[in-house]
Amino acid sequence: MASGSRKAVLAAFSADAGITLAKFIGAAITGSASMLAESVHSLADTANQGLLLVGRRRAEQEADQLHQFGYGRNRYFYSFVVALVIFTVGSLYAIDEGIHKIRHPEHLSDTWVAIAILVIAMALESYSLLTAKKASAPLKGRKSWWAFIRSTRSAELPVVLLEDSGALIGLGLAFLGVGLTALTGDPVWDGVGTVAIGVLLGFIAVVLIVEMKSLLIGEGAPAEEDRRIRERLVGGPGIDRVLDLKTQYLAPDDLLVAAKVAMTPGLDIEAAAIAIDAAEVRVRQAVPAVRHLYIEPDLYRSESARQ
Numbered sequence: 001m002a003s004g005s006r007k008a009v010l011a012a013f014s015a016d017a018g019i020t021l022a023k024f025i026g027a028a029i030t031g032s033a034s035m036l037a038e039s040v041h042s043l044a045d046t047a048n049q050g051l052l053l054v055g056r057r058r059a060e061q062e063a064d065q066l067h068q069f070g071y072g073r074n075r076y077f078y079s080f081v082v083a084l085v086i087f088t089v090g091s092l093y094a095i096d097e098g099i100h101k102i103r104h105p106e107h108l109s110d111t112w113v114a115i116a117i118l119v120i121a122m123a124l125e126s127y128s129l130l131t132a133k134k135a136s137a138p139l140k141g142r143k144s145w146w147a148f149i150r151s152t153r154s155a156e157l158p159v160v161l162l163e164d165s166g167a168l169i170g171l172g173l174a175f176l177g178v179g180l181t182a183l184t185g186d187p188v189w190d191g192v193g194t195v196a197i198g199v200l201l202g203f204i205a206v207v208l209i210v211e212m213k214s215l216l217i218g219e220g221a222p223a224e225e226d227r228r229i230r231e232r233l234v235g236g237p238g239i240d241r242v243l244d245l246k247t248q249y250l251a252p253d254d255l256l257v258a259a260k261v262a263m264t265p266g267l268d269i270e271a272a273a274i275a276i277d278a279a280e281v282r283v284r285q286a287v288p289a290v291r292h293l294y295i296e297p298d299l300y301r302s303e304s305a306r307q
Contacts, residue, residue: 011132055074101187101190115178118178165204253289255289
């Protein structure tokens with residue numbers, strides 16, 4: 001899965017770098033605000049993919065005395081920074097540029113150049129999006145794409161999926177703005193398309209900011225993983241029930257689990273240790289992301305016995 005998300009980020013980085021260069025050339029030739037907004041959008045996207053790669057690299061640092069659970073949250077932090085970049089550099093710039101073009105419209109030249117570049121950019125963004133969807137498919141399962149983005153503990157895949165989807169929609173808006181300007185001769189449409197791109201980027205940024213903030217704070221295992229962990233804890237002799245269970249994702253592939261379990265009455269220390277070791281093996285087999293697992297043995301006490 002880690003290699004899949006890395007491949008998706010690299011594909012997005014390569015596509016965005018080529019698209020950015022082409023769009024800036026097109027914006028310079030045509031004077032299109034929509035094209036310029038899309039150029040800045042693609043430039044931000046290229047920088048964002050670079051940030052995601054930096055986050056992955058820094059997350060691979062070995063744990064030390066200061067960060068004893070490792071540096072995995074770097075992936076969430078850099079994804080959060082990406083969301084902020086999309087909002088500030090992408091959304092606010094596009095809205096400001098669009099409003100300026102509406103208030104002070106400028107006629108476009110060589111609109112066919114802009115249209116040709118937009119079509120090529122759509123093809124490259126489609127490739128990047130298909131790569132991200134392929135990498136996400138094993139995690140997505142039967143969920144809708146929106147549900148996957150809202151529930152996944154992955155750091156990079158939601159960013160790439162939303163960026164590429166937003167880029168394709170943004171290209172369509174830019175195409176519409178340039179096309180209507182060419183058909184009607186009214187450059188205001190170019191500005192309207194630019195504002196629409198800015199609003200789109202703002203929506204994507206807010207979604208990512210909310211999701212990455214939640215992951216940075218720390219999210220527990222999804223319901224299905226929680227169920228599997230509980231089942232495996234009591235799936236062998238020596239452990240009768242789970243009294244308490246706490247989980248938290250430290251990174252997309254690093255789950256911390258702390259459990260208090262009721263041991264079978266009468267077990268000696270050696271038998272209890274063997275039962276706990278076996279439970280650890282079962283849990284890690286069921287949920288490979290579990291890297292840190294702490295099991296506290298206890299005795300089950302009914303409510304009546306505690307009163």
